[in-house]
């Protein structure tokens with residue numbers, strides 16, 4: 001399997017270095033034959049190539065089997081004409097990575113305030129309120145006068161249908177429960193269509209229990225009793241916000257793994273941002289990126305019918321859980337180690353399995 005590796009900005013280089021060590025460890029332990037192709041994006045690419053991402057990089061990623069994308073300082077990138085392109089948007093749009101799968105679970109030995117839970121947010125990734133990617137060319141945010149801005153939200157039947165299908169297929173391998181999160185009381189047409197398409201797909205999965213909750217009330221429900229949820233399907237921006245909340249509820253934003261998947265391509269990418277407040281201090285939690293790498297391996301293994309990749313993904317998850325239990329993790333999750341040493345603790349466990 002050939003994976004392009006792009007460390008990115010802020011804490012990206014630290015967490016990606018550890019993730020690369022973990023990938024090399026599972027490759028040797030499970031005979032995966034991983035081939036890692038290291039390249040650059042974000043500020044470093046802007047300095048060296050005049051753009052945060054380039055057409056040459058995209059061409060390379062298209063021929064690879066997967067991409068590991070570090071966090072990018074997207075808030076710094078204001079003007080696409082100056083090469084300041086949001087790398088997340090770029091790859092999600094260019095590779096049509098329509099499903100953003102963001103699991104959150106608690107770990108034994110890690111204190112949490114809401115009780116144990118294990119859920120997955122399935123977020124539509126290519127349209128919705130994301131004005132920088134929901135039309136074919138340019139952006140869908142308009143300066144009408146110097147005092148008036150209109151930002152358009154796009155919802156299509158096709159995108160609703162395919163994200164709903166991803167959620168129900170995922171639920172079949174879990175506890176068979178899908179919760180639709182929406183704002184159809186206000187966005188009656190767009191979220192009305194989203195709910196209708198989710199229920200249409202649900203009819204093909206009669207074994208799966210379905211309910212729906214309005215997004216604002218969902219914030220209370222998920223804090224009050226996250227254990228009542230299994231798979232949560234929602235539109236782009238609601239899923240982005242909700243999945244940061246569920247990651248933090250599980251112990252830390254630094255735990256939230258995330259896979260961006262389409263029909264032909266997939267990209268592992270931490271749920272969090274570049275965290276400039278802690279960059280370069282060896283304190284960032286690398287779990288989010290490591291668990292995203294595990295999701296990418298599992299995705300590849302399932303598509304290609306290669307069980308060793310699923311075993312490798314499981315070994316990574318078990319090693320992370322065990323490292324937490326013994327305090328060999330970063331301080332945000334109650335551990336006593338820095339980023340690099342946490343990575344070594346996980347590698348040791350993988351090689352010992």
Ligand code: NAD
Pocket residue numbers: 011070071072073074075076088252253254255269270271272273274275276277278283284285286288332
């Ligand atoms: P952030 O996610 O980077 O950080 C939010 C808070 O969580 C900070 O206190 C940070 O220290 C903490 N945190 C994040 N990741 C952590 C980790 N692995 N371990 C421990 N603590 C962690 O959000 P922000 O500060 O709003 O954004 C910083 C930059 O990242 C901005 O430029 C933003 O646009 C960008 N961003 C990028 C992505 C992405 O590349 N996918 C996602 C979100 C934000």
